[in-house]
């Protein structure tokens with residue numbers, strides 16, 4: 378086995394060197410020294426190791442080039458360069474790299490990982506058209522109903538705030554996708570979503586798993602020792618397929634029995650029927666798109682809500698404005714949004730302080746490109762290091778501290794730019810960003826108006842502050858921490874009980 382691996386690595390390196398020698402003399406962007414044959418295999422952290430990526434950024438600057446076993450990787454640490462390439466040159470930077478491991482699991486069928494092309498464009502339109510800023514207001518009632526359940530759950534078992542917030546975001550996207558109201562904790566949709574999240578968490582950072590560099594490993598049969606990827610895919614694929622099929626099957630049943638609540642799936646099923654486009658291909662696209670709504674939409678928004686709880690324990694004092702504008706003991710509604718600039722900044726700061734997807738999703742450049750005299754070869758995987766961009770000291774003052782007022786205009790705040798890059802770039806920018814922001818806003822505004830979030834205390838009554846540490850995989854989450862979630866007064870407790 379080892380001689381085969383070595384020969385394949387050697388041949389691919391020789392081919393790369395040959396191709397490179399024929400490409401003229403333009404230099405690649407800077408990067409650490411490469412090792413013979415392996416290139417930067419050992420220099421590239423395979424999961425998001427924040428320290429290692431930051432060190433590389435400090436040493437080599439806004440754009441870095443790595444060569445891992447003949448594959449070109451470009452890491453962008455500067456927002457300016459990322460906007461220049463991934464936004465302005467989006468026509469050639471909107472592909473996704475081929476991801477053999479995700480292909481084996483079936484997850485490469487989700488919009489998030491689809492290669493650029495016809496299927497991508499059709500799928501993206503299907504989802505994007507329903508999630509425009511304006512259309513997202515149609516989901517406000519769903520969010521408000523789930524907000525009531527969230528607040529009641531927090532009152533009953535505040536120590537389970539992580540579970541309750543996850544349930545909130547999942548229930549919202551499930552209802553949008555399939556029109557099913559999640560009422561009980563053992564709802565099959567909720568159970569499926571949980572199973573799926575666990576599987577996705579195991580798949581690692583797309584583009585950086587070893588199989589992405591040594592795709593022939595996928596041919597190892599599951600019984601060969603060390604063939605973890607084949608074994609995982611054999612277990613995961615049927616589950617993923619079943620979860621994807623289940624949602625649409627339920628909606629088809631609801632539509633047939635006249636019980637369907639209008640949803641992303643029911644509307645599109647009707648459209649397919651009326652236009653007689655109900656082909657397997659169209660139905661499959663619809664199944665994967667509905668599935669993408671919650672595979673991409675729940676875990677991400679949940680991560681931001683967990684970060685919010687951590688930020689409130691460490692940096693309280695976000696409630697004054699709510700009390701002044703809507704009054705103590707009153708529940709905010711979406712109509713209050715324009716009158717609560719500080720609260721809006723809290724939501725932005727949550728997204729900036731700990732970007733949910735620290736390395737973004739990998740883009741792939743579809744043709745050779747040149748940036749400031751440096752060659753970015755066709756096929757390079759291009760990663761935006763969002764965490765480094767959003768903690769750039771030249772843009773954000775005191776970037777590691779949670780400071781919502783940084784976004785308020787001067788003189789009340791620092792007039793710093795909004796953290797738009799947290800949602801990605803160009804034609805692949807997050808289509809769920811408006812939905813995510815409205816979900817975060819209503820949850821954060823409601824929790825702050827009804828609860829205090831405080832540190833736990835030791836026997837002497839002294840506060841024990843959690844460390845702001847994050848577990849980073851494809852998404853980033855605060856490491857487990859405890860806090861006290863207390864109703865702010867008898868009045869707020871009564872308001873929640875009466876919801």
Ligand code: HEM
Nearest residue numbers: 488489673674677678733738799800801802805807809813
């Ligand atoms: C705080 C919450 C969220 C954050 C920070 C976030 C962030 C991101 C980022 C960074 C990307 C990669 C963009 C790129 O490739 O440049 C992305 C893609 C995506 N997001 Fe979000 N997202 C959030 C919530 C949501 C929600 C609620 C949905 C859907 C309901 C959603 C659906 C998607 C999809 C489908 C993609 C793939 C788009 C494509 O490849 O064309 N996201 N998101």
